[in-house]
Amino acid sequence: MISNKIDTVLFELREGLIIAWQAIRANKVRSFLTMLGIIIGISSVVLMTTAIKGIDASFQKGISALGTDVLYIDKWAWFTNEEWWKMRNRRKITMDDYHKFAEMAQLPLATAPVTNAARKVRYGDNVIENVILNGSSSDYVKTTNFTFDEGRFYNEIESKGSRYVAVVGSEVAKKLFTHGSGLDKYIKIGGVEFRVCGILTEQGSFILGSFNPDNQVFIPIGTIFKHFLNEEWGTITINVRAKNPSMIADTKAEAEGIMRKVRGLKFHQEDDFSVNQQEGLMSNYNTVVGVIQIAGLFITGLSLFVGAIGIMNIMFVSVKERTKEIGVRKAIGAKKRTILSQFLLESSVICLLGGLVGLLIAVIASLLLDKFFPTSIQISAVIIAMSVALITGIIAGLAPAYTAAKLDPVEALRYE
Amino acid sequence: MNIINIEHIAKVYQVGDVEVHALQDVSLRIDQNEYVAIMGPSGSGKSTLMNMLGCLDTPSYGKYEFKDKNVSLMSDNELAGIRNKEIGFVFQTFNLLPRSDALHNVELPLIYAGIDKQERKERARQALINVGLEDRIHHKPNELSGGQRQRVAIARALVSNPAIILADEPTGNLDSKTGEEIMLLCHEIHKKGNTIILVTHEEDIAKHAARIVRLKDGRIEKDELVPNRYIPSVKNSTINFG
Numbered sequence A: 001m002i003s004n005k006i007d008t009v010l011f012e013l014r015e016g017l018i019i020a021w022q023a024i025r026a027n028k029v030r031s032f033l034t035m036l037g038i039i040i041g042i043s044s045v046v047l048m049t050t051a052i053k054g055i056d057a058s059f060q061k062g063i064s065a066l067g068t069d070v071l072y073i074d075k076w077a078w079f080t081n082e083e084w085w086k087m088r089n090r091r092k093i094t095m096d097d098y099h100k101f102a103e104m105a106q107l108p109l110a111t112a113p114v115t116n117a118a119r120k121v122r123y124g125d126n127v128i129e130n131v132i133l134n135g136s137s138s139d140y141v142k143t144t145n146f147t148f149d150e151g152r153f154y155n156e157i158e159s160k161g162s163r164y165v166a167v168v169g170s171e172v173a174k175k176l177f178t179h180g181s182g183l184d185k186y187i188k189i190g191g192v193e194f195r196v197c198g199i200l201t202e203q204g205s206f207i208l209g210s211f212n213p214d215n216q217v218f219i220p221i222g223t224i225f226k227h228f229l230n231e232e233w234g235t236i237t238i239n240v241r242a243k244n245p246s247m248i249a250d251t252k253a254e255a256e257g258i259m260r261k262v263r264g265l266k267f268h269q270e271d272d273f274s275v276n277q278q279e280g281l282m283s284n285y286n287t288v289v290g291v292i293q294i295a296g297l298f299i300t301g302l303s304l305f306v307g308a309i310g311i312m313n314i315m316f317v318s319v320k321e322r323t324k325e326i327g328v329r330k331a332i333g334a335k336k337r338t339i340l341s342q343f344l345l346e347s348s349v350i351c352l353l354g355g356l357v358g359l360l361i362a363v364i365a366s367l368l369l370d371k372f373f374p375t376s377i378q379i380s381a382v383i384i385a386m387s388v389a390l391i392t393g394i395i396a397g398l399a400p401a402y403t404a405a406k407l408d409p410v411e412a413l414r415y416e
Numbered sequence B: 001m002n003i004i005n006i007e008h009i010a011k012v013y014q015v016g017d018v019e020v021h022a023l024q025d026v027s028l029r030i031d032q033n034e035y036v037a038i039m040g041p042s043g044s045g046k047s048t049l050m051n052m053l054g055c056l057d058t059p060s061y062g063k064y065e066f067k068d069k070n071v072s073l074m075s076d077n078e079l080a081g082i083r084n085k086e087i088g089f090v091f092q093t094f095n096l097l098p099r100s101d102a103l104h105n106v107e108l109p110l111i112y113a114g115i116d117k118q119e120r121k122e123r124a125r126q127a128l129i130n131v132g133l134e135d136r137i138h139h140k141p142n143e144l145s146g147g148q149r150q151r152v153a154i155a156r157a158l159v160s161n162p163a164i165i166l167a168d169e170p171t172g173n174l175d176s177k178t179g180e181e182i183m184l185l186c187h188e189i190h191k192k193g194n195t196i197i198l199v200t201h202e203e204d205i206a207k208h209a210a211r212i213v214r215l216k217d218g219r220i221e222k223d224e225l226v227p228n229r230y231i232p233s234v235k236n237s238t239i240n241f242g
């Protein structure tokens, strides 16, 4: 008895699907236009979740390449609302400060002075403008989690001797050395010749922006001062790596104390330096993701809403147009719920088709986006998208389908 | 056996402040295998009566028994079931689904009856063969002539083996020769044992029936047997009705 009932329902569902499909095919253009809102809504919801997943993955990867346990002592506070003019008036941090600091600090695993410039880099005919050029010591590598495709970081002798050696990021290497290995090749940085002693593996991703080592070049700090920056004018950053993440707080407290001593600050004087952490980067990142999320939800919601209104409208038109057909169907035995499900199915199929097209667009778009950051369509996103499409279809179809179902057969048959 | 039994039914339409009495105090009995024509001037209530008989509409007053079951007490779903299994409609304007081919149109009542695909297709095909359309099975309505469309409609009415066929001016949109062909088909169907009720305002068409019910202003004016009933000749038939 129950299985019989299920049989009828399945039967009616299948027949309803066929009828719905016929109706949609009969009005291809109209059906497509109606689907647009759904298509946009679904592709944006899928793209959004995909993008966030991708950004997240690359951010995690990037942040661990930089090292999560590194402090950056700088003239500037990186992520703060403090007024910039106050910080502008701070004294610069000098190499002298660094040497004193390095001598006194007990807790750090490694410390390194860092400064940077932007220069043109050339190898043969390949030129990259405005590459970020980092000057540091050989200990710099210990403040990162860098891994190397080829070669190594410059060593202490090269660093102290201010030699002309360079470590290049993966993106830079890819662009410069289009044929064969770049190791031990001579490149021109701002017109000065350097030997490539190491090439980094791909480390980070776009989300890190200027922090991304892939687009950077590393040379000894003495060399950078000799050719590209004036040591008297520039300020440096001191990278300080804690022994492990749980020691960050202690290391930071020690660093602050030592820096005050190095800078000769009296107890009543404010810090004239900032000890920065990647937590700031993290909160920046969370803002970015939040903005994407809100924008995505807004676009999705709006286009689904517009789509639903469009579908409801078109379904009302469809019911009106087919009043006579509904009359005929009722005359030959269609029950109320048969007509109801016919129109509900029709709007659901329109929405599901729209959802599928939207999904397809999202897949293609994410393949294109894959060039910038790793993306992969999540199964959960697909399921969410299709259920959202289905629910939209049912909600949008409800009122028109109900109107159709309760039509009086005699009236409907008389309709011209 | 008595199929239709209506007693003192009335149908009142409210149009603004005016009450339109489309039917007043109509009583009628129709037996199995009768062939009845309903006649009357325009607006006399023929279609209203047909809709009532076909369970598309319920009377405002009075009692309607279909096969001894009181229709006035039935739910919409029960009425739909009766229409599906017991009644075959043929309309003046054919009322086929324009986008579906002949076979699918004929299948439709069987779909609503929940009959599985294979049996459905076979029965629909057979019904189309019976009305002489074996070579038009996959034609859409707009690829068929008026007479052929009406035959598809008749096949649709017959396919679920209903107790009665209700035809509201089935020849109204056809020329007289084609109309005659359709009437021949009705004759064959009646001979097979079906009950036929048809509405017409042409005396020539009405003469095919064995009994004529004449309506005027919503009342039965006359209910008589046809003395000189016209029996169409099967000789010039194009129909291989089995």
Ligand SMILES: Nc1ncnc2c1ncn2[C@@H]1O[C@H](COP(=O)(O)OP(=O)(O)OP(=O)(O)O)[C@@H](O)[C@H]1O
Binding pocket: B013, B014, B015, B020, B021, B022, B040, B041, B042, B043, B044, B045, B046, B047, B048, B049
């Ligand atoms: N839905 C309705 N609302 C109001 N009045 C109606 C309605 N349907 C029918 N009527 C009225 O009922 C009366 C009978 O109508 P019906 O359609 O039964 O006539 P008919 O005999 O079939 O006419 P015809 O030969 O022109 O088809 C008419 O006066 C008509 O105006």
Ligand SMILES: [Mg+2]
Binding pocket: B046, B047, B048
């Ligand atoms: Mg009429």
